[in-house]
Amino acid sequence: xxxxxxxxxxxxxxxxxxxxxxxxxxxxxxxxxxxxxxxxxxxxxxxxxxxxxxxxxxxxxxxxxxxxxxxxxxxxxxxxxxxxxxxxxxxxxxxxxxxxxxxxxxxxxxxxxxxxxxxxxxxxxxxxxxxxxxxxxxxxxxxxxxxxxxxxxxxxxxxxxxxxxxxxxxxxxxxxxxxxxxxxxxxxxxxxxxxxxxxxxxxxxxxxxxxxxxxxxxxxxxxxxxxxxxxxxxxxxxxxxxxxxxxxxxxxxxxxxxxxxxxxxxxxxxxxxxxxxxxxxxxxxxxxxxxxxxxxxxxxxxxxxxxxxxxxxxxxxxxxxxxxxxxxxxxxxxxxxxxxxxxxxxxxxxxxxxxxxxxxxxxxxxxxxx
Amino acid sequence: xxxxxxxxxxxxxxxxxxxxxxxxxxxxxxxxxxxxxxxxxxxxxxxxxxxxxxxxxxxxxxxxxxxxxxxxxxxxxxxxxxxxxxxxxxxxxxxxxxxxxxxxxxxxxxxxxxxxxxxxxxxxxxxxxxxxxxxxxxxxxxxxxxxxxxxxxxxxxxxxxxxxxxxxxxxxxxxxxxxxxxxxxxxxxxxxxxxxxxxxxxxxxxxxxxxxxxxxxxxxxxxxxxxxxxxxxxxxxxxxxxxxxxxxxxxxxxxx
Numbered sequence: 001x002x003x004x005x006x007x008x009x010x011x012x013x014x015x016x017x018x019x020x021x022x023x024x025x026x027x028x029x030x031x032x033x034x035x036x037x038x039x040x041x042x043x044x045x046x047x048x049x050x051x052x053x054x055x056x057x058x059x060x061x062x063x064x065x066x067x068x069x070x071x072x073x074x075x076x077x078x079x080x081x082x083x084x085x086x087x088x089x090x091x092x093x094x095x096x097x098x099x100x101x102x103x104x105x106x107x108x109x110x111x112x113x114x115x116x117x118x119x120x121x122x123x124x125x126x127x128x129x130x131x132x133x134x135x136x137x138x139x140x141x142x143x144x145x146x147x148x149x150x151x152x153x154x155x156x157x158x159x160x161x162x163x164x165x166x167x168x169x170x171x172x173x174x175x176x177x178x179x180x181x182x183x184x185x186x187x188x189x190x191x192x193x194x195x196x197x198x199x200x201x202x203x204x205x206x207x208x209x210x211x212x213x214x215x216x217x218x219x220x221x222x223x224x225x226x227x228x229x230x231x232x233x234x235x236x237x238x239x240x241x242x243x244x245x246x247x248x249x250x251x252x253x254x255x256x257x258x259x260x261x262x263x264x265x266x267x268x269x270x271x272x273x274x275x276x277x278x279x280x281x282x283x284x285x286x287x288x289x290x291x292x293x294x295x296x297x298x299x300x301x302x303x304x305x306x307x308x309x310x311x312x313x314x315x316x317x318x319x320x321x322x323x324x325x326x327x328x329x330x331x332x333x334x335x336x337x338x339x340x341x342x343x344x345x346x347x348x349x350x351x352x353x354x355x356x357x358x359x360x361x362x363x364x365x366x367x368x369x370x
Numbered sequence: 371x372x373x374x375x376x377x378x379x380x381x382x383x384x385x386x387x388x389x390x391x392x393x394x395x396x397x398x399x400x401x402x403x404x405x406x407x408x409x410x411x412x413x414x415x416x417x418x419x420x421x422x423x424x425x426x427x428x429x430x431x432x433x434x435x436x437x438x439x440x441x442x443x444x445x446x447x448x449x450x451x452x453x454x455x456x457x458x459x460x461x462x463x464x465x466x467x468x469x470x471x472x473x474x475x476x477x478x479x480x481x482x483x484x485x486x487x488x489x490x491x492x493x494x495x496x497x498x499x500x501x502x503x504x505x506x507x508x509x510x511x512x513x514x515x516x517x518x519x520x521x522x523x524x525x526x527x528x529x530x531x532x533x534x535x536x537x538x539x540x541x542x543x544x545x546x547x548x549x550x551x552x553x554x555x556x557x558x559x560x561x562x563x564x565x566x567x568x569x570x571x572x573x574x575x576x577x578x579x580x581x582x583x584x585x586x587x588x589x590x591x592x593x594x595x596x597x598x599x600x601x602x603x604x605x606x607x608x609x610x611x612x613x614x615x616x617x618x619x620x621x622x623x624x625x626x
Binding site: 024025026028029032054055056059080083084086087091092258333334335336337338 | 488
């Protein structure tokens with residue numbers, strides 16, 4: 001059983017403090033409180049009564065000696081404890097670097113804002129550079145079909161395209177149904193329920209089809225790209241690729257980029273069809289618009305232009321998702337934590353960029369009157 | 371009161387599927403000594419350490435640490451956890467925590483009542499004891515060199531002031547100068563803190579410079595154990611190759 005540490009002043013020599021008991025880490029909180037209470041002129045520390053002592057106890061002893069402005073060697077100790085106390089004393093006096101001065105709160109606040117802005121700027125530069133690097137690699141290997149990473153591209157087309165199809169179709173169908181209900185609620189007051197058809201077709205052909213697909217892929221695919229490449233980076237596989245004389249951009253980025261460039265428009269078309277089917281279902285079942293009427297209305301109002309306005313954004317979104325996903329993967333530095341952080345960052349950036357680009361495009365097409 | 375035997379292993383058997391790693395393995399480690407454990411790859415040095423630590427239940431045998439039996443009973447490892455420290459091969463520092471926080475983890479787990487500042491001070495003390503400067507404390511493991519990571523891992527292993535220290539190849543991956551410095555640090559600390567050290571190593575320099583006794587694992591058991599000069603002369607092909615190969619001669623020359 002550990003013996004209670006004792007700190008007592010010698011009754012015969014008032015300047016001499018006797019220490020005994022167990023000075024070990026189990027007792028450290030209690031001990032520290034009592035050591036701190038020790039006041040008054042102390043001329044000598046007699047620690048020969050200490051039964052057991054460990055580094056934590058020795059540290060307290062050294063601290064006590066420092067506070068009393070005594071030399072550690074002046075503490076009276078059992079011989080077997082001397083080495084430990086000396087080692088701890090040496091470690092303590094090694095370099096007492098003062099605590100780093102903390103900046104005041106307002107400076108840190110403005111500093112954080114500044115860092116955010118410069119980081120954002122340098123990130124934009126990096127992303128543009130990465131785009132250029134990828135395009136250059138694409139152009140470089142274009143005339144050499146033997147170097148095309150065909151297998152990897154098809155693998156990623158399946159992963160990011162085919163496997164995502166059911167999810168994209170289901171979600172678009174549901175959003176289509178919701179838009180139909182929403183439109184009907186407003187338009188019923190004007191007796192213009194038939195215009196629900198215009199609403200759905202316009203919304204899905206021009207915006208929702210491609211936007212929903214892009215947002216889904218930003219969550220599903222960009223995160224996967226970052227995690228895949230990030231894990232490779234942290235295991236030095238990227239460096240291995242380079243030392244083997246291969247180009248990680250050709251090997252890792254191009255297959256993903258090309259796969260998305262091909263598959264995102266395909267998925268977007270599927271989303272348009274599914275969304276309009278969702279609207280059709282709601283129209284037929286609860287709005288009283290027969291399917292023939294729905295379809296003939298679609299034929300009357302919709303021109304090819306609306307479809308193209310939607311689809312033209314698909315390659316742009318594909319580029320953003322693939323490039324941001326891959327670039328964030330390359331930014332991973334070593335740790336598991338870093339992979340997580342970069343993945344989050346990739347998804348957030350992709351979704352934000354997709355929505356911003358979509359908004360700008362909508363504005364542009366409205367201005368040119370398409 | 372306190373036994374002079376730190377670790378006592380009797381009749382240990384470890385088996386993975388059909389592959390028997392240890393059979394009838396007996397070993398005793400005396401209090402306060404540094405025991406070097408050597409053996410070829412795949413002879414189960416790490417498995418032995420994991421068995422002693424209770425990380426992997428053995429198929430048979432009895433393991434006692436300072437008279438406390440380690441087995442599958444709930445709570446049988448609590449004493450061991452509190453009184454032993456482990457340095458894994460690459461430090462096994464938690465990558466999301468700073469060095470300082472890494473060292474504080476065991477303190478937090480075993481002494482939740484410690485005040486924040488006291489815990490901080492104790493962790494800093496351990497960081498200084500292993501020869502790291504205070505600037506290393508707020509760094510993440512990824513920002514440290516291999517040698518510093520090892521030292522930080524040692525600081526975490528020492529956080530609870532253990533009596534028993536387990537080291538798995540502490541000098542692997544260090545340059546010779548760094549390895550020699552680490553050996554010296556281990557020797558100094560184990561003496562000052564009164565540690566019993568169970569040290570797995572391939573490094574002949576480590577064996578010659580700091581180990582009190584050496585145990586050789588092979589053929590599923592301890593082939594021989596004793597002071598270096600006795601073990602060197604043990605008649606077994608692997609032991610002869612190991613201690614009388616070109617590298618061993620160089621290491622011996624360095625110490626004598």
